[in-house]
Amino acid sequence: MPTRVLTPYVGSDGVQKLKVIDGTSPEQPPRGLVPPVLSGSVHVVRSLAQLRSKDKDIEKYIFLQQLKDADHNAFYHICLNNMSEITPLIYTPTVGDACVNYSHIYRRPEGIFVSYSDKGKIGSILRSWPLRDEARISVVTDGSRILGLGDLGVNGMPISIGKLSLYVAGAGIRPRSTVPICLDLGTNTQRYLDDPLYLGSRMRRVGDAEMREFMEEFMYEMHKTFPKLLVQFEDFSTDHAFEYLDTFRNRYPVFNDDIQGTGAVVLSGFINAARIASAAANKPLTDHRILFLGAGSAGTGVASQLMSFFTLNGLSAQEARERIWLVDSQGLIFDARGKLAEHKKFFSRKDYTGPAMTDLVEIIKYVKPTTIMGLSTISGAFTEEVCRTMAAMNERPIIFPLSNPVRLSECIFSDAVEWTDGRVVFASGSPFPEYQYKGKTHYPGQGNNMYVFPGIGLGSILSRASSVTDKMIETASLALADSLTSEERSLELVYPRIERIRDISAQIALKVIRMAQREGVDRSVALRDKSDADILEFTKKSMWTPQL
Ligand SMILES: NC(=O)C1=CN([C@@H]2O[C@H](COP(=O)(O)OP(=O)(O)OC[C@H]3O[C@@H](n4cnc5c(N)ncnc54)[C@H](OP(=O)(O)O)[C@@H]3O)[C@@H](O)[C@H]2O)C=CC1
Numbered sequence: 001m002p003t004r005v006l007t008p009y010v011g012s013d014g015v016q017k018l019k020v021i022d023g024t025s026p027e028q029p030p031r032g033l034v035p036p037v038l039s040g041s042v043h044v045v046r047s048l049a050q051l052r053s054k055d056k057d058i059e060k061y062i063f064l065q066q067l068k069d070a071d072h073n074a075f076y077h078i079c080l081n082n083m084s085e086i087t088p089l090i091y092t093p094t095v096g097d098a099c100v101n102y103s104h105i106y107r108r109p110e111g112i113f114v115s116y117s118d119k120g121k122i123g124s125i126l127r128s129w130p131l132r133d134e135a136r137i138s139v140v141t142d143g144s145r146i147l148g149l150g151d152l153g154v155n156g157m158p159i160s161i162g163k164l165s166l167y168v169a170g171a172g173i174r175p176r177s178t179v180p181i182c183l184d185l186g187t188n189t190q191r192y193l194d195d196p197l198y199l200g201s202r203m204r205r206v207g208d209a210e211m212r213e214f215m216e217e218f219m220y221e222m223h224k225t226f227p228k229l230l231v232q233f234e235d236f237s238t239d240h241a242f243e244y245l246d247t248f249r250n251r252y253p254v255f256n257d258d259i260q261g262t263g264a265v266v267l268s269g270f271i272n273a274a275r276i277a278s279a280a281a282n283k284p285l286t287d288h289r290i291l292f293l294g295a296g297s298a299g300t301g302v303a304s305q306l307m308s309f310f311t312l313n314g315l316s317a318q319e320a321r322e323r324i325w326l327v328d329s330q331g332l333i334f335d336a337r338g339k340l341a342e343h344k345k346f347f348s349r350k351d352y353t354g355p356a357m358t359d360l361v362e363i364i365k366y367v368k369p370t371t372i373m374g375l376s377t378i379s380g381a382f383t384e385e386v387c388r389t390m391a392a393m394n395e396r397p398i399i400f401p402l403s404n405p406v407r408l409s410e411c412i413f414s415d416a417v418e419w420t421d422g423r424v425v426f427a428s429g430s431p432f433p434e435y436q437y438k439g440k441t442h443y444p445g446q447g448n449n450m451y452v453f454p455g456i457g458l459g460s461i462l463s464r465a466s467s468v469t470d471k472m473i474e475t476a477s478l479a480l481a482d483s484l485t486s487e488e489r490s491l492e493l494v495y496p497r498i499e500r501i502r503d504i505s506a507q508i509a510l511k512v513i514r515m516a517q518r519e520g521v522d523r524s525v526a527l528r529d530k531s532d533a534d535i536l537e538f539t540k541k542s543m544w545t546p547q548l
């Protein structure tokens with residue numbers, strides 16, 4: 001069975017060394033270095049039992065990271081066969097705790113740290129990555145806004161690792177093709193600066209001008225070192241998220257998961273939710289009115305993507321924009337309020353000129369939304385009064401508390417069901433269990449970008465896309481919305497079951513490849529003449545599968 005063993009050998013210099021034999025090595029460890037009876041399929045059962053014997057999720061996280069390191073075939077086999085149990089442990093919510101505590105639970109290096117002091121020689125840092133030719137996808141964070149947890153500095157590394165594990169599990173990207181990166185540009189979080197165990201440079205974050213120069217060099221060297229690499233920007237604070245997406249999207253294959261991935265996944269869930277709500281109210285789809293609590297990279301990214309829901313249903317761009325309202329920490333966003341950050345201007349209301357409106361219930365009574373979306377990081381912001389007000393106005397209120405991790409969710413599923421008397425159409429950023437109410441099982445959706453980025457990545461890699469266009473993101477979203485089975489629709493799910501992620505990723509990848517071709521950004525000429533069926537088959541065959 002593939003297991004990871006350190007075995008001694010004598011090098012050409014005559015010196016005895018140790019080499020690693022793992023699942024990717026054709027060699028078998030010498031007899032005696034592994035137990036006499038160790039079958040892969042039994043070891044998976046053993047590993048799962050060891051995992052389940054642990055009480056705390058953070059211990060399960062540590063166990064799984066060590067299993068991945070020791071035997072990635074067993075790790076991914078367990079992931080793929082137990083997606084709804086394992087995803088919350090390697091991703092949100094547990095990855096949030098892993099990040100917060102990373103400097104304390106750290107075991108061994110995984111990924112690349114690039115520090116501000118490496119400026120001028122970033123290329124040499126990147127070239128030390130041992131699997132340069134195989135690199136295809138990198139998740140890059142600067143740790144400045146990890147989930148809704150704020151500035152975690154280099155403690156953000158587990159988010160890059162976690163997202164890449166989902167690329168492998170969800171879309172069959174080869175483990176050796178993934179490159180987790182955390183940029184070490186300082187932290188403004190005092191408790192980390194004071195923590196003797198903190199793993200990053202002990203300095204406050206560098207200024208915007210310094211960071212800009214650093215990012216120019218970093219992206220140039222990334223492209224030079226890993227010419228076939230797709231870069232996913234992750235959890236940069238909002239101002240930098242927009243800036244670096246705009247700066248690099250036409251120069252390198254890159255996308256921002258929080259702006260574009262989240263936009264795609266929420267559009268998809270909203271399409272399915274709107275169908276349910278509109279049918280119940282017997283009203284046209286174009287009647288929806290969407291209120292966002294939170295106007296950061298995620299809130300405005302989702303709002304922009306939701307414009308296509310209305311334009312695809314026949315409204316003009318202007319009419320689509322008028323269906324959307326944003327609320328930030330100062331309340332409703334409207335022109336007469338005064339100076340606004342650049343990313344908030346597009347959705348700022350021109351039709352409201354009254355006094356500042358800060359109370360969410362008051363804003364809901366004014367806007368009369370069919371849908372509220374939370375991307376605010378404010379735990380419990382969708383109070384009982386908020387949900388009851390939504391339920392009084394709508395036969396099937398759509399309530400999506402999308403902030404991560406679970407403890408920052410704007411409301412919990414069971415409350416939303418109770419407060420709307422079972423009528424809510426619900427999706428949250430982190431998972432909630434299903435809930436029994438008045439004799440019926442209610443199912444929460446998980447509106448998390450994990451449903452789309454694996455397929456977007458796979459499609460971009462296979463088509464060798466030179467850039468990731470807005471249309472590629474939109475088509476990924478529509479493919480996800482269409483992927484529900486009739487059984488899933490009959491249960492009023494708004495997202496497919498996560499257990500089908502590989503199938504869904506293949507469907508998304510097919511659409512992304514086709515759109516890359518239509519947009520003229522594909523470089524894989526061989527795929528151009530193939531039928532959809534052939535591309536789908538090719539996509540599935542390209543997926544790496546764990547071997548036991
Ligand atoms: N489900 C998913 O797939 C995803 C979820 N997210 C989640 O979205 C959340 C936000 O991320 P991001 O946009 O990058 O973060 P930001 O910090 O940039 O945005 C937070 C927004 O919420 C607003 N806000 C803060 N406090 C309040 C308040 N009391 N009342 C109203 N609004 C408030 C902020 O206002 P102001 O602008 O005035 O500061 C800001 O507009 C995070 O929890 C993240 O985990 C992100 C990506 C994907």
Ligand SMILES: CC(=O)C(=O)O
Binds near residue numbers: 429
């Ligand atoms: C899911 C995700 O990307 C976030 O919460 O930032």
Ligand SMILES: [Mg+2]
Binds near residue numbers: 147234235257258
């Ligand atoms: Mg994110």
